[in-house]
Amino acid sequence: MKEGYEHIEEIIAKHLAGETDAEEASMLLAWKSESDENRQYFEQLQQVWDAAAQAKPQASRPIDTEAALKKLKTQIYTQTGATPRGRTISMGFWMRAAAALIVVAGAFFLLRPKARPLEIAANTESVLTDTLNDGSVVTLNRNSGLTVASAFNKKERRMKLRGEAYFEVTSNPERPFVVEVQELEIKVVGTAFNVDNTSNPDEVIVTVTHGKVLVHDQNQQIMLTAGEQAVYNRITHTLSRYSGAQNPNTLAYKNRVFQFDATPLGKVVKQLNTVYGVHIKLQNPVLENCPLTATYNNLALNRVLDLIATSFSLQIDHQPDGTIVIIGAGCGE
Amino acid sequence: MEHHNENNELEAIRQGDESVFDTVFRRYYEPLCHYAAKFCDGDLDEAEDIVQQCFVKLWEKHAALDITWSIKSYLYKAVHNACLNRIRHQQTKNRYQQFNAGQLENNHSFQDESSAELRARLQEAMDNLPPQCRNIFELSRFEELKYREIAELLNISIKTVETQMGKALRVLRLQLADYLVTFLGLCFTMLQF
Numbered sequence: 227m228k229e230g231y232e233h234i235e236e237i238i239a240k241h242l243a244g245e246t247d248a249e250e251a252s253m254l255l256a257w258k259s260e261s262d263e264n265r266q267y268f269e270q271l272q273q274v275w276d277a278a279a280q281a282k283p284q285a286s287r288p289i290d291t292e293a294a295l296k297k298l299k300t301q302i303y304t305q306t307g308a309t310p311r312g313r314t315i316s317m318g319f320w321m322r323a324a325a326a327l328i329v330v331a332g333a334f335f336l337l338r339p340k341a342r343p344l345e346i347a348a349n350t351e352s353v354l355t356d357t358l359n360d361g362s363v364v365t366l367n368r369n370s371g372l373t374v375a376s377a378f379n380k381k382e383r384r385m386k387l388r389g390e391a392y393f394e395v396t397s398n399p400e401r402p403f404v405v406e407v408q409e410l411e412i413k414v415v416g417t418a419f420n421v422d423n424t425s426n427p428d429e430v431i432v433t434v435t436h437g438k439v440l441v442h443d444q445n446q447q448i449m450l451t452a453g454e455q456a457v458y459n460r461i462t463h464t465l466s467r468y469s470g471a472q473n474p475n476t477l478a479y480k481n482r483v484f485q486f487d488a489t490p491l492g493k494v495v496k497q498l499n500t501v502y503g504v505h506i507k508l509q510n511p512v513l514e515n516c517p518l519t520a521t522y523n524n525l526a527l528n529r530v531l532d533l534i535a536t537s538f539s540l541q542i543d544h545q546p547d548g549t550i551v552i553i554g555a556g557c558g559e
Numbered sequence: 560m561e562h563h564n565e566n567n568e569l570e571a572i573r574q575g576d577e578s579v580f581d582t583v584f585r586r587y588y589e590p591l592c593h594y595a596a597k598f599c600d601g602d603l604d605e606a607e608d609i610v611q612q613c614f615v616k617l618w619e620k621h622a623a624l625d626i627t628w629s630i631k632s633y634l635y636k637a638v639h640n641a642c643l644n645r646i647r648h649q650q651t652k653n654r655y656q657q658f659n660a661g662q663l664e665n666n667h668s669f670q671d672e673s674s675a676e677l678r679a680r681l682q683e684a685m686d687n688l689p690p691q692c693r694n695i696f697e698l699s700r701f702e703e704l705k706y707r708e709i710a711e712l713l714n715i716s717i718k719t720v721e722t723q724m725g726k727a728l729r730v731l732r733l734q735l736a737d738y739l740v741t742f743l744g745l746c747f748t749m750l751q752f
Contacts, residue, residue, distance in 0.1 A: 236725030243699050243724065245706050274731045275700070281681035282701045283593070287603060291588045295581060298611050302618055344567060 238268060242275045247351060248503060252526035259529075344378070347371040348389075351503060353479055358383070361396040362403065367424060367479045368503060390424040392480050395437075410458050410465075413440040419450075420476055430458040433476050441465065482524040488517040494534070495552070502527045506550045513540070516557035569630055572621050580621070583630055584614055591638050594702055598642035609645065613637040632708035635698075639712060677738075684734035688727055695720055696727035 237254050240246045246254065258265050348354035348366035355365045360379050366372060370389025378384065383403040395403045395417050405412040407423050410430050417437025423430045432441050434450045441448050441456045446465050448456050455468040474485040478501045486494055492514035495506045504527060508514060516538050522530050531542045531550065540554035571579035588610060595606035613634065617624075624633075685693055695713070698704045699720075704712065706720045 233725045233729065235729045236721050239724035239728050240706075240721065242728075243706070270732055271728050274728060274735060277677065277681060277735070278685075278696075278700050278731065280678055281685055282697075283597065283601070286601060289589045289592050289603065289607065291585055294588055294607060294611060295584055298584070298614055301611075301615055 234267075235271065238271050239275075242272060248527075252502075252528055255526040256528045344374040344376070345371065346374070355480075358385075360398065360401070360403075363394045365392040365480045367391065368500075370424065387421055388423065390420070390422040390479070392418070392420045392477060394418045408458075408460055410441065410443050413442070414438070417452075422476070428460045430460070432456045432458075435477075482522075484520075484522045484530075486518045486520050488519050490514060491516040491518055491534070491538070491552075491557075494518050498527070498530065504550060505548065506531075506552065509551050509553045510555065512556055513538075513552060513554060569624070572617070572630070573624055575621060580618060583634075587631065587634050588614075590702060591634060594635065595638050595642055598646065605645075609641045610638055613641055629705075629708060632704065632711050635702065635704060635708070636712050680735060680738060681731075684731050687734060688730055692723045692727050692730075695723040699724060 234254075234257060237246065237250050237257075240250060241254055254268075258268050346354070346356050346364070346366065348368055348370050350368055353365060353367055355363060357363050358374065358378070360383055362383070364372060367390040370387070370391055372388075372391060373386040375384045379401060382401050383398075385405055387405050387407045393403070393405065393414075395414050403414045405421060407421055407430050412419070412421060412432055414437065417439055418435045419437075419439050420433040420435070421430065422433070425431065432439065432450065433455045434452050436452050438452075439450045441450060441458070443458065443463070443465065445463075448465055448467050450456055450467070453469070456465060457468055458465045475483075475497055478484050478497060482501060484494075484497065484501075492508065495508060498504070499506055518534065518537065520533065520537070522533070525533075531552075534540065535542050535552070537558070538554060539558035540552050543551045543553055545551060568579050568583060572583065591610045591613075592603060592606045595609045596603050599605040599609070616637065617634070685696075688696065691713075695709055698709045698712070699706070706717050706724075709715075709720050710717045
C-alpha cells in the first residue's frame with residue numbers, strides 16, 4: 227500500500243469524492259483487480275457512498291434564491307447610500323433611496339472592469355479537460371496553457387495555445403475557431419484536432435482526427451483533412467503536409483490508448499513517462515532495443531508494466547523515491 | 560464534474576464585477592442555507608438571514624478580499640463562523656452539541672416507506688459516527704466540499720480529512736452490512752429506472 231495510507235478505505239473514499247491523483251487511481255485499480263473480494267468490498271463502499279446522499283436533511287420549505295438576491299441588493303444599495311454628508315436639504319426616503327440607487331448603479335457601471343482574457347492551464351501533475359463557452363471541449367496536456375480572448379464567441383472564437391492540446395470544436399460556420407500557436411494560426415469551423423508544440427519546441431505538429439482544418443502562417447497555408455498532419459518548423463519557417471502513417475499514440479495523453487508495433491522499449495518507456503507522469507528507467511541499456519508489439523487500451527500503469535515484464539521476462543522494481551526500474555539481462559528467450 | 564473558473568471569479572469580484580457576484584450567489588445560496596439551517600435547529604428563516612449577511616459582507620469588502628483557497632470554502636467558513644457566533648450570543652451552545660449528536664430526524668419528509676426505512680437506517684448509522692468524523696463526511700458528501708476546503712474550514716490537516724473519510728465509509732459499511740446485499744442492491748436497481 228502507498229506510504230501514509232493505513233486503510234484502503236481512505237483511497238476508496240478519495241476516489242468516490244473525486245480526489246484521487248493518477249497514482250492513487252491506478253493503485254486502486256490494481257487493488258480492485260487483485261481479487262473478487264476486493265472488488266466486492268469496493269462495490270459495497272460505493273453503495274454506502276451513493277446511499278448516503280439519501281440521508282441529507284431535507285428542507286422544510288423551498289428556498290427562493292432570486293427573491294433573496296433582490297432583497298440583498300436592496301440592502302447593499304441602501305446601506306452604501308445611507309450616509310449622506312453635509313446635506314441640509316431634506317429628501318424623502320424614496321427620493322434618497324432612488325438617488326442612492328442611481329449613484330451606486332452608476333458606480334457599478336463606471337467601475338465595471340474591462341473583460342479580461344480567460345486563462346486555462348494544466349499543471350505538471352495532470353491533464354485538464356475543460357469546456358469553452360461555445361461548447362467546444364479542449365484537453366490540455368500537462369504543462370500546457372490556453373488564453374482565450376475576452377471577445378471569444380463574438381465574431382470568432384480565438385485563443386492562444388502554449389504546449390499541447392486536443393480540440394473538439396462545436397460546429398459554427400459563422401464564427402471560425404482560431405488557435406494561435408507561436409507564429410502559426412489554425413482555423414477551423416467544426417472538427418477535432420491536436421496541436422503539439424511540446425514534443426519539439428521548434429516544431430508545431432497539427433493532427434486532424436475529424437473534419438477540415440486550415441493551418442497558416444503569414445506566407446503559406448495548408449488545408450488538412452481527417453487523418454492528415456501538418457508540421458511547421460519554426461527555424462526554417464516551412465510548413466509541410468504529412469499524410470503517411472501517423473504516430474498512433476498522438477492522443478495517448480488524453481485517452482491512454484497505446485499502439486506499439488515493434489517499437490523499441492526505450493521509446494515505449496519515454497511515452498509512458500510522459501502520459502502517466504512517472505519516471506521509468508531501463509536498468510540495462512540492452513533493453514532499449516527490445517521490440518514491443520502491443521495495444522494497451524486505457525490500462526492502469528501497473529498493468530502495463532506487468533504486461534511488458536511478462537513479454538520480455540523482466541522484473542519491475544519500485545524504488546522508494548518513486549522511480550520505477552525495469553530489470554533484466556536481455557529481451558527474453 | 561462541475562468546473563467553474565474560481566480564480567477568475569474571485570478576481571472579478573475583487574474588481575467589483577456585480578454579475579459575477581450574482582452568479583456566485585445563485586450557485587451557493589441554497590446549499591449554504593441548508594448548511595446554516597443545521598446550526599439553527601432547521602430554522603430556514605434564520606439560516607437565510609445568516610447567509611444573506613455573509614454575502615453582504617462579501618460585497619462590502621470585495622476589494623480587500625483575502626481569500627487563500629476558494630470562494631466556496633470562504634463562504635462556508637463565513638457562514639460557519641456566523642452560525643457559531645449566533646449560537647454564542649444566544650448562549651445555547653448545547654443546541655450545537657445536539658446538532659453534532661445528530662438530532663435531526665424531525666426535518667425529514669419521507670417519500671415512501673422503503674426509502675423512509677433506508678433513510679432511518681442511514682440516519683442511525685450516521686448518528687453512530689464520532690462527531691468530527693460525521694461532520695467531515697457530511698461536508699464532503701452533502702456540501703461537496705473538496706478535501707482541501709474542508710481542511711481549511713475546520714482548521715485541520717488534509718491528512719485528517721483523508722483518515723476520517725476512510726473511517727466514515729468503513730463504519731457506515733459495518734452498520735449497514737445486512738442491508739447492503741439485499742436491500743440497497745434492490746433499491747438502486749429501482750432508482751435507475
